Amino acid sequence: MIADSGTWLDRALAEGRIDTLDRAFARFLRELDPAVDPRVQVAAALLSHELGEGHICMPLDTLREREPELGDPADFLGTADVVAQSGGDASAPLVLENGLLYMRRFWRDEAKVAQAIRDRLGERAASVDLRSELARLFPDEGFHPDWQKVACAIAARSGFAVITGGPGTGKTTTVVRLLGLLQTLALRDGGTRLRIRLAAPTGKAAARLNASIAGQVAQLQVDPAVKQAIPAEVTTLHRLLGSRPDTRAFRHDAENPLHVDVLVVDEASMIDLEMMAATLDALPPGARLVLLGDKDQLSSVEAGAVLGDLCARAEAGHYSSATRDWIREVCDEDVSAWTDAPPSSFRGQEPSDPTTLMASPLDQHIAMLRHSRRFGSDSGIGALAAAINDGDVGRALAVFDAFDDLALGTPSPAAIATLAIEGRDDAPGYRHYLDWIERERPPVGAGDDDLARWARGALRAYAGFQLLCATRQGEHGVLAQNARIAQGLRDRGLIEATGGWYEGRPVILTRNDYALGLMNGDVGVTLWIPDGQGGMALRVAFAVMDERGGERIRFVVPSRLAAVETVYAMTVHKSQGSEFEHTALTLPPEPSPVLTRELVYTGVTRARQWFTLLAVPAILGYAAQRKTQRASGLLRRLL
Numbered sequence: 204m205i206a207d208s209g210t211w212l213d214r215a216l217a218e219g220r221i222d223t224l225d226r227a228f229a230r231f232l233r234e235l236d237p238a239v240d241p242r243v244q245v246a247a248a249l250l251s252h253e254l255g256e257g258h259i260c261m262p263l264d265t266l267r268e269r270e271p272e273l274g275d276p277a278d279f280l281g282t283a284d285v286v287a288q289s290g291g292d293a294s295a296p297l298v299l300e301n302g303l304l305y306m307r308r309f310w311r312d313e314a315k316v317a318q319a320i321r322d323r324l325g326e327r328a329a330s331v332d333l334r335s336e337l338a339r340l341f342p343d344e345g346f347h348p349d350w351q352k353v354a355c356a357i358a359a360r361s362g363f364a365v366i367t368g369g370p371g372t373g374k375t376t377t378v379v380r381l382l383g384l385l386q387t388l389a390l391r392d393g394g395t396r397l398r399i400r401l402a403a404p405t406g407k408a409a410a411r412l413n414a415s416i417a418g419q420v421a422q423l424q425v426d427p428a429v430k431q432a433i434p435a436e437v438t439t440l441h442r443l444l445g446s447r448p449d450t451r452a453f454r455h456d457a458e459n460p461l462h463v464d465v466l467v468v469d470e471a472s473m474i475d476l477e478m479m480a481a482t483l484d485a486l487p488p489g490a491r492l493v494l495l496g497d498k499d500q501l502s503s504v505e506a507g508a509v510l511g512d513l514c515a516r517a518e519a520g521h522y523s524s525a526t527r528d529w530i531r532e533v534c535d536e537d538v539s540a541w542t543d544a545p546p547s548s549f550r551g552q553e554p555s556d557p558t559t560l561m562a563s564p565l566d567q568h569i570a571m572l573r574h575s576r577r578f579g580s581d582s583g584i585g586a587l588a589a590a591i592n593d594g595d596v597g598r599a600l601a602v603f604d605a606f607d608d609l610a611l612g613t614p615s616p617a618a619i620a621t622l623a624i625e626g627r628d629d630a631p632g633y634r635h636y637l638d639w640i641e642r643e644r645p646p647v648g649a650g651d652d653d654l655a656r657w658a659r660g661a662l663r664a665y666a667g668f669q670l671l672c673a674t675r676q677g678e679h680g681v682l683a684q685n686a687r688i689a690q691g692l693r694d695r696g697l698i699e700a701t702g703g704w705y706e707g708r709p710v711i712l713t714r715n716d717y718a719l720g721l722m723n724g725d726v727g728v729t730l731w732i733p734d735g736q737g738g739m740a741l742r743v744a745f746a747v748m749d750e751r752g753g754e755r756i757r758f759v760v761p762s763r764l765a766a767v768e769t770v771y772a773m774t775v776h777k778s779q780g781s782e783f784e785h786t787a788l789t790l791p792p793e794p795s796p797v798l799t800r801e802l803v804y805t806g807v808t809r810a811r812q813w814f815t816l817l818a819v820p821a822i823l824g825y826a827a828q829r830k831t832q833r834a835s836g837l838l839r840r841l842l
């Protein structure tokens with residue numbers, strides 16, 4: 204029995220089980236209610252800590268496990284004034300629902316997201332032309348089921364759909380064909396063109412989708428008028444919703460909704476719960492939402508794993524027999540193997556148990572692409588990603604021996620620096636990028652176009668290689684690796700300095716800079732260019748999007764960049780939404796909570812052509828076995 208929460212809080216703080224913010228929250232409850240049960244304060248401090256780890260709520264079972272001496276939390280939380288039961292008392296800061304303890308803000312966002320998705324799960328009348336349009340857009344390629352075609356059909360029939368799939372499985376291709384289909388049908392049936400918007404959670408991800416979408420639209424087999432009605436511009440979610448300085452609220456919300464009929468959001472694994480709630484809030488009731496993303500990637504930095512929750516049942520499909528029959532009718536595809544038997548044969552099951560429930564309404568709106576076009580059977584990267592996802596370390600290690608695009612090395616500082624600078628075999632390191640800058644330098648007197656071309660090439664050469672780390676801090680973190688690599692480059696005469704500004708220094712923004720139009724995560728490279736007065740000046744070149752979705756180079760004076768870091772090394776978290784020809788991932792030799800299956804999978808799948816792992820095999824095994832589970836009640840609300 205805990206009589207004095209103060210002692211408990213101080214001890215837990217000293218032991219590192221909570222931090223000062225968690226303790227402050229527990230103390231705040233006492234200010235709110237001087238008679239608060241100390242056990243409620245303990246629960247609140249632990250909940251606050253869980254939220255910091257990305258969970259949306261804390262199951263009471265977790266609390267029972269962590270603090271058995273508290274007794275049954277259902278008893279003391281069930282009677283506390285500061286805890287609302289299922290959201291009842293709107294002034295209570297905590298909410299208890301379905302055995303899950305929430306802070307009110309998270310409970311509200313979760314309930315909002317679930318309600319908004321549920322509102323969109325109804326089917327819409329399918330056009331009579333759906334079957335013929337699908338057949339035209341997805342010619343038979345010999346793969347069956349053609350999941351792209353199935354995904355397109357599923358997304359076409361309702362106001363909400365998720366298309367998940369690993370790298371190169373055709374998410375972009377499918378969504379472009381979906382937009383072609385929807386616009387064709389809209390123009391044909393009623394003549395009114397759909398207002399379509401495309402967005403991604405970060406500037407980097409938006410830029411990448413932007414680059415691939417224009418090409419895909421050009422290849423689309425549709426009427427030129429339809430093609431013109433598909434936007435190529437991809438914006439960030441923040442910009443779409445209209446972020447305002449100094450407030451979490453956006454310009455667009457339920458009162459002032461977006462002017463949009465179809466919203467597509469890519470890289471949806473990076474969307475946290477709060478952002479998803481804001482997006483759904485701003486979406487007018489009749490508008491469609493299509494989420495694209497890889498469910499196996501790392502979740503958002505902030506709390507929640509919305510895409511992961513929505514796709515938790517995607518592997519098995521869980522289609523109903525009605526969905527199966529409809530897919531057969533409109534797609535000529537057979538998804539029987541991913542269909543649940545009719546519910547009548549499962550009488551007696553516990554309906555709210557997410558693991559056993561058959562064919563829920565949500566399942567009918569999720570499509571998983573299962574065939575990578577980028578990583579065929581001859582690709583080690585694809586095979587490695589699959590082995591990691593299965594948590595099969597033996598297979599993962601065997602894959603390194605079997606494929607030339609993969610290499611496994613030790614995580615010693617010297618080995619990492621050498622790989623990062625020299626690369627291996629054909630796979631580049633940073634020498635390649637720095638040599639490129641030198642070799643392709645425009646002649647004296649070169650015009651703006653030549654300088655922009657050079658800068659664009661330098662950014663592309665930089666993306667030829669990236670070293671990824673699990674953490675920022677520590678001997679194996681980003682900061683230490685950056686310093687070592689800079690020293691190695693300096694020792695080889697490839698850069699002029701190891702600190703301050705110098706040519707070749709790659710930097711990453713650590714905060715959005717609205718004045719410069721640059722976003723957190725944007726990467727620039729430092730180059731000497733003419734200063735316009737007969738001299739030379741260091742400028743940082745960034746690729747930015749113009750209003751029409753095109754890419755252009757912006758040279759920025761280094762002193763204007765308030766929040767940047769050198770980026771020879773980058774955390775895996777920061778690398779989400781980016782890809783590099785050669786990606787190297789280094790893992791620290793000691794076990795650590797940050798080492799998870801999703802972290803390694805995300806690192807591996809950043810590689811387009813070559814992947815190098817610098818880690819001890821035991822640590823790979825440790826990480827691959829640790830699948831992240833973020834506590835949330837979202838799936839349960841939706842089933």
Ligand SMILES: Nc1ncnc2c1ncn2[C@@H]1O[C@H](COP(=O)(O)OP(=O)(O)OP(=O)(O)O)[C@@H](O)[C@H]1O
Nearest residue numbers: 351368369370371372373374375376377415576577
């Ligand atoms: N049905 C298809 N027919 C022909 N080529 C395809 C098809 N689907 C995908 N591709 C090609 O495969 C590659 C990967 O497709 P796409 O970019 O659509 O995948 P993705 O899942 O969006 O990839 P990522 O998000 O990892 O970049 C592209 O070059 C694309 O042109």
